[in-house]
Amino acid sequence: MHPILSERRVLFAYLAAWLVVSYLPASVVAAPGDPRFLMALAAAAPPTVLLGVGVLPIYYVCRAVPLRSSGAGVALRVHAALGLASAAAWWGLLVLAAVLVDAMEPVGLGDAVQRRWGTLLVLGALLYLGVVALYTVVASVRRVRDSEKRAAAASLRAREAQLALLHPHFLFNSLNAISALTIQEPRKARELCALLADFLRGSLALGELGTVSLSEELRLARAYLDIERVRLGDRLTVDIQVSPSAGEVRVPALLLQPLVENAITHGIATCAQGGTLALEARTTPGLLVVTVANPFDPHAPSRRGSGPGGVGLANVSRRIAACYHGASLTTRRDVDRFTSTLVLPISEPPHRGEEELAHGEPTPELAQGPDRG
């Protein structure tokens, strides 16, 4: 949104300000005490207001080529050219206006304007620079506000992701599985307790952090899948393929988990015969690509919510939108097969809003307690 054009009141105030500014060129041509001053003001006002209108689009130029230490050269050259051009155009209009006034009452304004060309061109360039300064401030204030907003959104999504992991249905069924194993297979029951504790601790610990490596994120997914394997038995097989380079990429914590849970809850758990959850992570130049594929029963009862997809995936989409430019989550639904593909740019680190929380923290071990204060 243009800071001046977006509101009519602001636009009027802006044009009024330019009207006041025409005092400057008028006083260059004729001193305020001079009887010709009012005529000079009348001649200077229209070209000056036109200059004000003409430099409105400069806002977009300021936004596109911001005055930063890197690439300042480009911005300076662009503004020098535009500044000179608008000063010259303004001067030309001033000459025209002065000649028109002379035609009504020959007081020699046109000559005066042409004689003071140097002062007027410098004044025009200074006015242009004033506008650039104003827009640069506005654009940078907006940029800061935007990035604060994005950071707030990113940390909110992260918190949501953490809460979303604590699916009551999963927790109570896991407790039930433990209670089932206590008599017949006490060792397995103890193992499942430890797995569940690992998973819960991992989701709490990772949730505290902004970003983690993909392999840490996958360790949590494996703990989760181990628990599901106790519940679902032979129905669940897991095939995880991660290239070494993909494992090192840092991603927002708990980003992957909803994809894995979705594949189980809306996928394999709906299939009487079960199936394979296939997770593949690889890198292409500049990108991390993670795909999760699973079978689902197209004729499954609808109690598990809206079929494949749902709240978890929507949360992932919102999080990557808050953390990255150019990341995507796409899902594909074939007859009885669901695939979700997550593509994240690698060069760009996930947004600061999430990273700040992790500042100075050592990489956490999944099994490590969240008792860091």
Next chain:
Amino acid sequence: MESPPRSSRRVLIADDEAPARAVLRELIAARPHLELVAEATNGLEAVELAQARAPDLLFLDVQMPRLDGFEVLELIDRSIGVVFTTAYDQYALRAFEVNAVDYLLKPFTDARFAQALERAEQRIGAQRQVSASALATAARPAGRFAARVVIKDGARVELLPVADLDYARAQGDYVELVSGPRSWLKEQTLHDLEAALDPDRFVRVHRSYLMQASRLVRIEPISKDSKVAVLTTGARIPISVTGLARLQSWLGRAGR
């Protein structure tokens, strides 16, 4: 404490998770008057085994592949005592409470199991207060409707997507469900069927008829005050005076 001798009961377990079946198996084995006759690992199997093994009692998980617990309940003999089991399902729990249906929250203790068992045994053979489909409707979140109708056709279970249902006709204690050239009878009231379906799609055009409104081609007068609806399939079904008003209001909604 010596409890009075209890008549023996045949029990069926339906749950897709092996550990959940193991808990029930163990608790059942500890009671000599209970005989575990079969275990089902999905809803379809539960319906088949309920017919083949004639259990007195069924422990029925709500979320299962193929058919969910409510759909199973619609398809099994009404004399079977049912105890629902679920880990977490807020809508189902509310429906169980309101309709005095026995249920167990997983995981459960021996004492809770004993309690649920006793109450269910008392109710074996007694008519349920609520029909299975009304219970399923009560267990759905507001604004969610059945996506399909489950029908038992002899020993076969038929799943009719609601999009394929042209109309339904009341036939005593049954409804006749019509889809193109095919039709089935299901033990259900037209009222319960209507409650399970989206009122934006299905209109009760007559005391005995419920139709998929989008199937309407035209309304034809038969005599001075009786009309019929002609459907895309060519079927003609009677419309009552209130039914006509409902159909016109459906046509009026969303500018159809």
